[in-house]
Amino acid sequence: MTVFEYKALNAKGKNISGIVDADNQAAAQGKLKQQNLFPVSLRSVESKTDGNGSESQSLKINLFSRIKSSEIAMITQLISTLLSAGFPLVKAVSTVVGQTRSKSFQKILSSVKDAIEKGSTFADALAQYPKVFSPVYINMVAAGESSGTLEIVLERLADFSEKKEENKKKIQAALAYPIIMCVIGFLVLIILLTYIVPGIIDIFSDLNQALPLPTLVLINVSNFFKSFWWAIMLLPFLIMAIIYFVRKTEKGELFLDKLIICLPVAGNLIQKLIAARFSRTLGSLLENGVPLLTALKITKSIAGNKVVCNLIGTATESVQQGGELGETLSKSRYFPNLASQMIKVGEKSGEMEKMLEKSADLYEKDVQTAMTAATSLLEPIIILIMGVVVGMIIMAIYLPMVEINQMVR
Secondary structure, three states: OEEEEEEEEOOOOOEEEEEEEEOOHHHHHHHHHHOOOEEEEEEEEOOOEOOOOOEOOOOOOOOOOOOOHHHHHHHHHHHHHHHHOOOOHHHHHHHHHHHOOOHHHHHHHHHHHHHHHOOOOHHHHHHOOOOOOOHHHHHHHHHHHHHOOHHHHHHHHHHHHHHHHHHHHHHHHHHHHHHHHHHHHHHHHHHHHHHHHHHHHHHHHOOOOOOOHHHHHHHHHHHHHHHHHHHHHHHHHHHHHHHHHHHOOHHHHHHHHHHHHOOOOHHHHHHHHHHHHHHHHHHHHHHOOOOHHHHHHHHHHOOOOHHHHHHHHHHHHHHHOOOOHHHHHHOOOOOOHHHHHHHHHHHHHOOHHHHHHHHHHHHHHHHHHHHHHHHHHHHHHHHHHHHHHHHHHHHHHHHHHHHHHHHHO
């Protein structure tokens, strides 16, 4: 079947756009008329094939129409529900196509449905879109298809995605207020030193009197900000650009990731966050029938830190040679000791999946508690620093005024 993109009018004369799949344009028009839609324009989304004759990613995802993970989780849950209700896979995927607002995602789901109709497995059809569906998602679907428990696996995948998104939003919400306060404080400081302070300082300069040290320091700082405010504003972007290009090299990425994970307080928090992600992902893969070595390779690809990625690679080699996963992880200072001990217990008891799940729950709660505590401390610290800076500026302006007042007397 061909995927057609349409613009049509409904019975009330309202403009509607979307996609429909049909054998040809006439069949597509017929489908729209059955839905009481009157097509204004109808064009096919052409499929391209690769060198081997298989369908490639013909529906390229636009850079500015990124598909949200929440949409993927919602569609996954819907497909799972429909499969549990007895719907065939093709019918289930076809039914959920119109349930997402993203046109890109609608096209992808239609393409996935077409691939299944042509004899492809669900996992292989999803694998054509690696930028949308992660290796964890694809491999769990493949395991569900092979074991005949696809609807259960999809339900777990939806829960897994929703929990991951929920944790991400909690961290973002915790960091949002301190970051906004820092940015506003920095902008206020630049405005003070660039526009307001120089006008007040000029009054003292015209008196040709010796000024106190704090006032002289303020004058020099103000002159620097006034002359190079543009460089100060560009500095954060320059630092981000340097980090970006350093991370492009393998040694640079390893150096930065090692630096981040070894930071005094933040490094410990990052280690716990990585351990939670590792435990949650590995546990979900193993629980759904993915072999340990395959699961470790997938987990390695989404570790998010080069140091931990290399550690997982070493652990994978050790397991392949008959070693124990927990024992290898426990030898590294970059992986929390409690997490490795829980994995050891899981290996010995044969309940690895349960121990990984408990480890993930433990560290996710630990990270959330630490983030809440840190942000609670950050807010008064930021206010205190801003108060001290403003107080020093006021003192530097006030001191020469006191001296001038004494001279007048």
